[in-house]
Amino acid sequence: MLKKTLAWALGALLLSTVVSAQDPRIRADHPTTYTVQPGDTLWDISGRFLTEPWYWPEIWHENPDIENPHLIYPGDVVRLTLVNGEPQLSVERGGGTIKLSPEVRVEQLDDAIPGIPMEAIRPFLSGDRVVEAGTLSDAPYVVAGGDERVMSATGDPIYVRGLDGSDANSWDVVRKEQTFRDPASGEVLGVLAQYAGSARVREHGDPATLVLTDSTREILAGDRLLEASDEPFDSQLVPAAPSQDVDGVIMAVMDGVNQIGQYDVVALNLGRREGMKTGHVLTVLEKPRSVEDPYSKDDEVVTLPAEREGVLIVFQVFERMSLGLVMEANRAMAVGDTVRTPER
Structure with missing residues (x-):
């Protein structure tokens, strides 16, 4: 048993040396295995094995027989091996081995590790959004608050013009925050619409009556409304270099x-x-x-x-x-x- 253990350890050491020496994508000080910890990201793990994180898809081995094999969970063991002379990353879960695939999952499981720190980008996923030039000027707007209030907050009614013809009941109240222009050409590339709150339609008409269901700042006359978006964000971002020069x-x-x-x-x-x-x-x-x-x-x-x-x-x-x-x-x-x- 001791001989087998020593042989395995020696083989792992030789494999590590060979992979590092022959493939510039692999870190010289990479581990043979790494056990995924809570709070890890795919970027963190790739940095333990690879010289640059965007090499990750190249080292994955695509296995079409495994459903969504790229998801990684705390407790999984990521292992680097050499297959037909090529380095390959795989993940061991529950005693078995699952080959990692670059296929992107549309749905996500809450306990799978994300690609990057989600806390850093969360404000840009659930509130603020970038829209095309002209979108806000053409959007519905708050004409007045209830009870002659200058500022409105959660629970207050607001009166909105421009909802005619829309069947949507859920809306985000936004405010123009910043215009993005190309530094060279001056072209308007987008406008940052800052989230101010959410509202639901209580009564259609012109103006329509809406009730604020959430507010992060005071809602003012002139604030614009955009239809609420429930488009999910896939946190399983896989780092990759663009295929073209940009x-x-x-x-x-x-x-x-x-x-x-x-x-x-x-x-x-x-x-x-x-x-x-x-x-x-x-x-x-x-x-x-x-x-x-x-x-x-x-x-x-x-x-x-x-x-x-x-x-x-x-x-x-x-x-x-x-x-x-x-x-x-x-x-x-x-x-x-x-x-x-x-x-x-």
Whole structure:
């Protein structure tokens, strides 16, 4: 028995050495196995095995006989093995082995680990939303509050114009917060509609009578209404590099800070039309910087090489822009910094 144990340990050590030496995607100090802990994310686990998290789909082994095999739970054991000369990640659960697949699950189980820290992006999943230019100006609006109140809150009635022809009963009350423009062209890429509350229709008409069922701030005349969205968010984001070269810019940081760090949410001037998808990982580089060379004959202006500042993952994609979460920050970032497809 002791000989078998020693042989297995020696084999695991040799496998670790061979995999690390032959495949640049694998960390030199990777473990052979890792037991998933509560609070882990897919990004955390990938960082234990891989040099870059977007290599994860390449190391997964697709097994069509297993339903939704990419879901990972606390207590699962993730194991790195070598199959036909290629590194492969698999997960052991309840004594069995399930091959990991890059297939994305539409439904999610509450106890499966998420792809990224959900607390950092939750405000952008359940309230605030980005809409197309012109959406808010054409949306229904609050014309007055009940009992001649200037400000309304949960439980109060509000009177709304512009609901004619809509059968929807549940609405979000929003307020225009920020307009996103492309830094180069000036094109309006989207508008941030800040969530202020929710309301249900009590009586249709012009104006219609609605009752506020929730409010996070005072509801004012002029606030706009958007039909409530119950579109689920799949927390099982799988990090992957875009298949095409993309080059964009950080337009804004969503919490209003001047310097951008880990777990800050940023707005990018890249959307569906540029081929962006949820889960895409981008490298953040400092904005181009030029200096005058006083030692050259003609005082040439030289553009310095851009330094890598960190990595972000895209979690929401719109037609002309997207939102990303900064996962790694090597140094402070700023609005205007460049985002690109990671180099391999």
